[in-house]
Amino acid sequence: DEMTREEALQYLNETMKPEEGVIPAYILTDPTIYKLEHEKIFMKTWVLLGHESEIPNKNDYMLRDLAGYSVIISRGQDEEIRAFYNMCTHRGMKLCRADHGNKANFTCPYHGFNFKNTGELIGVPLQNDIYGGKLDTSSMGLNKVTIGTYRGLIFGTWNDNPQPLDDFLSDFKWYLDIGLGRTEMEVVGPPQKFIVHSNWKIGSDNFVSDSYHTMVTHGSIAQLGMVPSATYSKKGYQVHTDNGHGCLIGMPNPDFPFPEELKDEFKSHLTTEQFDLISNMKNLIGTLFPNLSILVSHTKVKGQLISNTTMRLWKPIGPDKMEVMTWFLVEKNASEDWKYRSRESYILTFSPSGIFEQDDTEVFTDITAAASGVMPFAKKLTYNYTMGMHREPVTDFPGPGVAYGDKFSEANSRNYYRYWLNLMNS
Ligand code: FES
Ligand code: FE
Numbered sequence: 001d002e003m004t005r006e007e008a009l010q011y012l013n014e015t016m017k018p019e020e021g022v023i024p025a026y027i028l029t030d031p032t033i034y035k036l037e038h039e040k041i042f043m044k045t046w047v048l049l050g051h052e053s054e055i056p057n058k059n060d061y062m063l064r065d066l067a068g069y070s071v072i073i074s075r076g077q078d079e080e081i082r083a084f085y086n087m088c089t090h091r092g093m094k095l096c097r098a099d100h101g102n103k104a105n106f107t108c109p110y111h112g113f114n115f116k117n118t119g120e121l122i123g124v125p126l127q128n129d130i131y132g133g134k135l136d137t138s139s140m141g142l143n144k145v146t147i148g149t150y151r152g153l154i155f156g157t158w159n160d161n162p163q164p165l166d167d168f169l170s171d172f173k174w175y176l177d178i179g180l181g182r183t184e185m186e187v188v189g190p191p192q193k194f195i196v197h198s199n200w201k202i203g204s205d206n207f208v209s210d211s212y213h214t215m216v217t218h219g220s221i222a223q224l225g226m227v228p229s230a231t232y233s234k235k236g237y238q239v240h241t242d243n244g245h246g247c248l249i250g251m252p253n254p255d256f257p258f259p260e261e262l263k264d265e266f267k268s269h270l271t272t273e274q275f276d277l278i279s280n281m282k283n284l285i286g287t288l289f290p291n292l293s294i295l296v297s298h299t300k301v302k303g304q305l306i307s308n309t310t311m312r313l314w315k316p317i318g319p320d321k322m323e324v325m326t327w328f329l330v331e332k333n334a335s336e337d338w339k340y341r342s343r344e345s346y347i348l349t350f351s352p353s354g355i356f357e358q359d360d361t362e363v364f365t366d367i368t369a370a371a372s373g374v375m376p377f378a379k380k381l382t383y384n385y386t387m388g389m390h391r392e393p394v395t396d397f398p399g400p401g402v403a404y405g406d407k408f409s410e411a412n413s414r415n416y417y418r419y420w421l422n423l424m425n426s
Pocket of ligand 1: 089090092093108109111112113
């Protein structure tokens with residue numbers, strides 16, 4: 001039987017001990033937990049909607065969903081980006097039904113009300129005749145959705161009194177700068193979307209702290225010689241910040257897998273510490289709470305190491321199902337040839353058909369299936385997240401947050417789930 005919200009919260013607080021590395025399995029599949037997450041996390045916090053470069057021109061727009069509700073994100077004639085709830089204010093029809101396009105105004109498919117991309121209602125068919133000049137169009141503009149941007153990322157929130165985006169991103173901005181702000185980045189093509197029969201948190205958790213799986217799950221890739229060795233992912237740092245965010249930084253790397261010609265540009269966008277880090281960095285993998293993961297990695301393309309940058313959103317569409325949206329980003333000012341090879345590097349590794357992606361989603365699916373049981377002990381199953389508890393943070397790491405001098409740890413997951421539990425209790 002389904003637990004009530006109160007029962008679920010009480011049981012959660014009895015069984016979940018992030019500090020001790022105890023995470024119960026049922027939080028991945030329980031329907032009441034899923035409803036609580038929607039209410040207390042996805043309706044309250046900032047969630048990624050997309051990237052500014054997806055709508056580069058005046059009047060470009062795209063449709064996204066924010067916690068399951070359709071939102072139009074549009075760049076106005078004045079270059080400003082705005083977001084609206086995708087619902088006509090006359091009788092509630094979904095105003096826009098195309099994924100993306102270019103329009104200065106939107107006409108409702110039901111009765112033809114016409115809205116400017118600033119939200120105003122500017123046209124009503126036969127208005128004077130049928131309303132006798134009495135329709136107050138000024139109060140019938142589209143409902144605005146609160147958005148905020150950082151380094152090209154567009155976030156939205158349903159919270160009418162949200163924590164400022166800057167505070168929410170907190171120290172994780174330092175890592176977002178390296179990952180997505182080292183130079184002007186642009187998204188290539190529309191995002192790819194695919195369904196995985198997995199709880200969304202497994203993706204976030206995997207990217208926030210799990211380097212340990214790489215030598216086994218992705219072992220075959222090392223055997224093929226596409227990456228150096230089976231323990232290639234241990235060296236480096238694991239770092240987490242406030243609000244559940246965290247990342248893994250693979251070090252060292254003798255080669256600079258970024259466009260050489262952009263070195264000066266990187267320097268001007270980053271601090272000296274950030275530039276030194278990226279110059280030595282093998283990869284950067286992280287999760288911004290709740291469900292945005294970013295990844296800068298590289299692979300050999302025709303004998304040369306080429307980096308690729310991607311971000312992905314683990315969008316819940318049920319307790320045991322998610323839609324993954326992935327974006328490929330590239331350095332806007334790199335040569336066309338470099339951009340092409342970077343895309344190849346992405347397609348080979350973390351695109352929906354990439355070798356890493358295939359390995360990972362198979363694991364996510366099986367974990368979710370095993371967590372879904374109704375056998376008597378199902379609610380007592382727990383996971384072990386104690387790895388690295390014996391370690392102390394290092395003090396010589398240049399970035400903010402709590403840093404450990406080894407990537408094989410579950411400290412970031414404990415931090416992620418601690419924040420998750422805080423919000424669930426809020
Ligand atoms: Fe949109 Fe009537 S519902 S015009
Ligand atoms: Fe993986």
